Amino acid sequence: MLVAERHRKIVEVVNEKSSVRVTELSKIFQVTEETIRRDLEKLEIENLLRRSHGGAVSLQDEQSEVSYAEREITNSMEKKAIAIEAVKLIQPGDQIVLDASTTAWYMAKELPDLPLTVITNSIKVAVELSKKESVKVISTGGMLLSKSLSYVGPLAERSLSMYHVNKAFISCKGVHIEGGLSESNEWQALLKRQMMAISDQTILMADSTKFGVRTFAHITDIQEVGCVLTDFKIDESYSKALEEKGVEVRTVMVQEKTK
Template sequence: MYQEERLVAILEFLKRNNRISVEQICSLFDVSRDTARRDLVRLEEEKSIVRTRGGAILPSVHNEVKNYSHRLKTVSEEKRIIGKKAASLIYPGDRVILDASTTVQSCAEQIENTDCTVITNSINLAEVLSSKQDVNIQLLGGKLQKEHRFLYGSSVVEKLSEYHVDKAFIGVVGISERGLTIAHEEDGTVKRKMIRQAKQVIVLADHTKLGITDFFRFADLKDIDLLITDKTPPKAFIDLLRKNNVELLTAEQENEGED
């Protein structure tokens, strides 16, 4: 077997088993320890593995969180469906918090021009709502995260302490048995405070976020009241929600009958 073929086979073994030892390479491919080590050196140079004492493991994979403009274009139909369902839960006279996630922005875009008050730390969302004459907007002031278009910092958290609202609509990067997670701690700190100021906490997450755990946990499942998603989750995930007294609202039926 040529080295290139062995390297492919080693990676396939790692994908199935997470780790491989020099001894295993020798046994699987009938090669010497020196040859096995050279294979691992080659794979390490290509950044395909991380060498360990006596073998190798696969490198950790972190999904890159794209900038706000890029995320607006991602799974846009799913976000529209979820946003429409979420917007239908905002009634005249409501006082609500909307965070800086792109799925929550889709909710803002579909809010009827009705007399309600929206508190947000998203400059994009404030711009969207500015075209709705009857919607009152409270934009939280703070330091601007330019790439992801949200305001954060102690001034934002302190100002949130002054508000008590009917509902908070929160977006996530991941929601799992480990709770609600996000990529940036400064964003998560603001979301955590938003949750504490609301009578009802509503999480908006498309099906790709379910069962995912990202970098920073800002809330537990028991901290939320309702999850709106676009597809019916697996039974194990539904059971997890029930265990934590989280209601589930699936918006996939909104697609039916539409062109």
Template sequence: MLIIERQQMIIQLLSQHTSLTVNEMAKLCSVSKETLRRDLRTLEKKGLIRRSHGGAVLASTISSDPIVPSILNNNRSFRQRILVNTDVKTRIARKALQFVNNADRIALDSSSSCWFLARQLPNVDMTVITHSINVVQTLAAKSQIQIFVLGGAYFAKNEDMVGSLTEKMLAEFTIDTLFISCDGLDFDNGLSDNNEYHAHLKKQMILTARKIIVLADSTKFNQNAFAKICNLGDIDVLITDKNIDKLLQKEMDWHSVEVVLA
């Protein structure tokens, strides 16, 4: 098990059991207590957990603030983002599988939500186009999936490629279904991203794809990030974890956007 996957498992265990001892977590993760303690120190530095006497609890259980990515905080790396809301993102990814068909040509952005989807994709005949290093690594073991990587300028924090070269390569493909996420989803402003390069690339991906599916948990609702991606009417499907408020749902209905709850 990779370090990231193990730390993700720790977060999931603590969300299910509220608090656990070091011994209990070490057994559940099949690692030594020393390794487990190193993971706990790392997660505590990231603000995701708090170590207690002989164990740990989620930071959200001792704070009034939930552990969700702040819309105003665009400093989280990809590796930090995949540790947040893991259960919700997994459910959303599984729900998204109903929109994936054999022999499809799909595109995945470099969001953590799309990485969760990549992990769920079956090993069947399909083509995946992506600019995410992590999506490529996840799909590499699935021999039936043909992978096309969009090149360009590499950004270590997000572990992806963006920029004009990436967008030029994108123009060479025909995409059946595009899966993207966002940092904000608002009644007036539509979809937005904290990273202007990501926002611009997603705009181009939307122009290239026939069907646009957004994977976004409910923490993104009624939020405006730095750079606009598109209007709500530019997407076809929203997959999320909770009922959206009445005004936003009305806007989705007006634009004929299908809302799917995971």
């Protein structure tokens, strides 16, 4: 395969998958990982993709929201494992806020029926928690984003400002040591910033593909996060860099799907 053809196909794969690892590309194109890294460097210069820690992410529709259905099946095993670990951090009587991420929805499904107060901007999280009699659910209201089934905007932000919680459980699209947390949508970024502002502690739930990624809208600096929950595939150097910033990192094992 000619280099130009490989480059074209790499961009196609990245756009199709949204994000892909160097190891995976190396296997697909049967070239060394070093060759793939050089390819990605050239393609990033040409503004055809963005390199991330250990791979690449697509630039297509970077500022638009990904549909909930698509997010639900992306790295679902990792998100479920992270959600199960997050639930372990919740105690009876806690007051928490959950964002509109699919990981937060998995959390809502895993939460036992404990006396809790949960504030959320997610329709799906609110519906899931409505099945638990002991959980008090407060919805932010606001402007509905149909793709993510979430409320955002000034009304949602003002609603959050009325409360104080023990813990905020949030996710995001990109986690970068220098660039901090980021989202593809400015409305979501602003709301997550407000969620962190009303909380004693922020727990970031992010699978390993999100590290080294910077997207459109900045949420906050990485030092503002108290704890990161991620999967065991996170690069050790990135985990160490987070800990040097004073951020606790907890990694979870992911049970592979059985055929």
